[in-house]
Amino acid sequence: MSDVTAERAIPDTPPAEENYLTAGTSLASWLLTTDHKRVALLYMATITVFFFLGGAAAVMMRIELVTPQGDLLSDDAYNRAFTFHGVVMVWFFLIPSIPNILGNFLLPLMIGAKDLAFPRLNLLSWYIFVIAGILAIYTLLAGGVDTGWTFYTPLSTAFANGQVLAAAAAVFVAGFSTIATSVNFIATVHLLRAPGLTWLRLPLFVWAIYATSIVMVLATPVLAMVLLLIFAERAFGIPIFDPLRGGDPILFQHLFWFYSHPAVYIMILPSFGVISELVTCFARRRVFGYNFMVYAILWIALVGFLVWGHHMFVSGQSMLANLVFSFLSFVVAVPSAIKVFNWTSTLYRGQIVFDAAMIYALGFIGLFTIGGLTGLFLASVPVDVHVTDTYFVVAHFHYIMVGGAVSALYGGLTFWWPKITGRMHPESWARFAAILMFFGFGFTFFPMFIMGFLGMPRRYHIYAPEYQIWHVLASAGAVLLAVAYLLPMGYFGWSLFRGRRATANPWGATGLEWQTSSPPPKENFFAPPVVLQGPYNYHPEHAGPPSLEREPHEPQGGPTERAP
Amino acid sequence: MSLALWPATASEQAAHIDGLFTGLLVVTGLILLLVAGLLLLFCIRYRRGTQAKRGDLPEFLRRDVELGWTAATLFLALFLFWWAGTLELRASMAPPEALEIHVVAKQWMWKARHPNGAREIDALHVPRGEAVRLVMTSQDVIHSFYVPAFRVKQDVLPGRFTEMWFRPTRTGEYRLFCAEFCGTQHSRMGGMVTVMEPEDYASWAAAQPQEQDLPGEGEALFTALGCAGCHAPASAVHAPVLQGVYGRMVHLADGRTVRADQAYLRDSILQPQRDVVAGYAPIMPSFAGLVDEADLQRLVAYLQSLRGEAAR
Structure with missing residues (x-):
């Protein structure tokens, strides 16, 4: 392996050419930047803060749940902890994480553009996000909210005594940041592709971000609307959901899940893109079934809008609605299965190396498969009736969103870290963290499937003693998981100062982003790139990779001529 | 503390649902084994440096296999939908002779009323072998009536009636939970469902303070x-x-x-x-x-x- 690593790093001399990190060092050059790469780093810093805050709430909950009694937290404190955890992790970590860090950084690079279509809108969306984040932190300091992240009515409008309005305002404002970013991404993909980069030559990461952006633009306004209705009822007493005054509390659930089910795909689709990049690069193979992978992304984005009712099988909706939503939920499972099969087949006849990013990707495929398969249980109405609102559901969506999306985020950061910072992270530590994350995750969340099936309801602070063993296991696993999440922050931070300098293309990958220096110059490319062929040309068309050599692979395209 | 992996099965529905659950476990377990097995196999066989045959993919693999498993997954999904859907349809209607018990939920207690006027709080006594239909409503927020041993759950809404029914098959005491988050003491809102022999139920109901029905x-x-x-x-x-x-x-x-x-x-x-x-x-x-x-x-x-x- 030493021969491979040797060509990844270069002697530690400061880079000769100016790059986006050295193009300006004042605080203003960061806070007023319109460079998509710097905005991505601003997002990274902000989102990391929220990952810590949301994680701290999870730690409190896991410690509390070690015993069946309520010894650490009071009833209200526990309810506020899980609400804060949910609100922060969904809207301030998962939804913005991959699109706003990796997407922001990579989208223009991958399509050969100088920047996003609207660079100032990009900066504005970060400021909107910061304002929303401050509102979220104010909510916490002012005492928190105790409605759950779902804000179900009439609990949230007439009964909860926490800071519902502040929390709703935070989420409402964050939505505008989401919309601004996604409009920007859509315009960029349509307008700024390099010459020769046709739609079916786009890397799958670009397709995933593009599809995600469309879902965001269509779904987020519905969330904004339903939060305004909550505001109207709670603050001004206008009856909308209150049944005592002719309102309908179920209407809220329909509107909320009409946004929040697509939001699940907003959280997971970008990681599909990341995994496709990683698996092809480290298996040295073209992706299996590129067209099917694209259709699967689009199919998920479309049908994802039609399955919201499967969150409401026990809400009292009609039998017909239950069956229709059950049917559509089974149908939406098909494209996810295709993606898993295609990633697996991409490994066939490959030349696989187990760098840390690849270990994250393999872990993702395993955990996402379990998360997806348990979705079949929940799509079956009679089984869902038993396990909905139990820890089975908690385990299911954490497998998708944490085992899936967070593993992909760490894998993507590991893969693109040399490009982002120009420094190599320590590979052995990264592999250790990736393996620890996989096992720590399983250890934490698999027991939740069992206790959920046994009937342990979610959002319980005090629970029946027969469930204790599973809670103890989950809490013990959470210790490992916390270490696995903190470790990369340590070695990434270390690598900023001590890491060896990366070459332009340390992994021998084919994407356009690797055809410029690491880190890239302010305008991304020294000369405008031209694209000559589709992505993932890790081997000639009717051949496969050799067994040992890293060559031949052909970049998708590159600068027409390298400027002096 | 005993280490149970399967919840108690104490109603007619529970047996049916467990059948479906087991079927899903087998199907998904096989798929998981297939995916994990292939991942492991490929990772070992095609790791860098092995002498395994590489080269181009056979033509049938690139097209037919892709179409094949897309179709197979779709048919499997439709089959599972049919299985779950028919089970749900069969179990949806309560038999007309079902014993009707009225339940009112409020923060944070369950109140039940039997046909003869007997009342209880955070407890429910039901006869074994008889269909029981619960007609439920809430005085404040949304709650959810959940008895894991019966595999039944139904949200209880303010401002309207919701119904559920079950036929207990085994005597004993089973936990009742509120499954929809309902505020501060949500996790304390529960009780016990006691399944009794029909004659025991009759004498229990008669022994309760007789009120008007x-x-x-x-x-x-x-x-x-x-x-x-x-x-x-x-x-x-x-x-x-x-x-x-x-x-x-x-x-x-x-x-x-x-x-x-x-x-x-x-x-x-x-x-x-x-x-x-x-x-x-x-x-x-x-x-x-x-x-x-x-x-x-x-x-x-x-x-x-x-x-x-x-x-x-």
């Missing part, structure tokens, strides 16, 4: 609230006679036809102008705010009890 109380309210003034058969006011109305199709003034079920009766008390019966003037005042949830249950139970009298 639900329809009886409803009848008293019917008079006290002045309903009888217009709706009694002998009344001088032109108002629909309610004998036997429950369960019948009713023609409305705007041409629609609806079934006079519990929801219709309840709405007609609270919003009488909404569904006016054809041939009558919209003169009835609303009783919203005058009757609470428990009273509504009593009134509707009384109207239901009038069903038989019309036939006489």
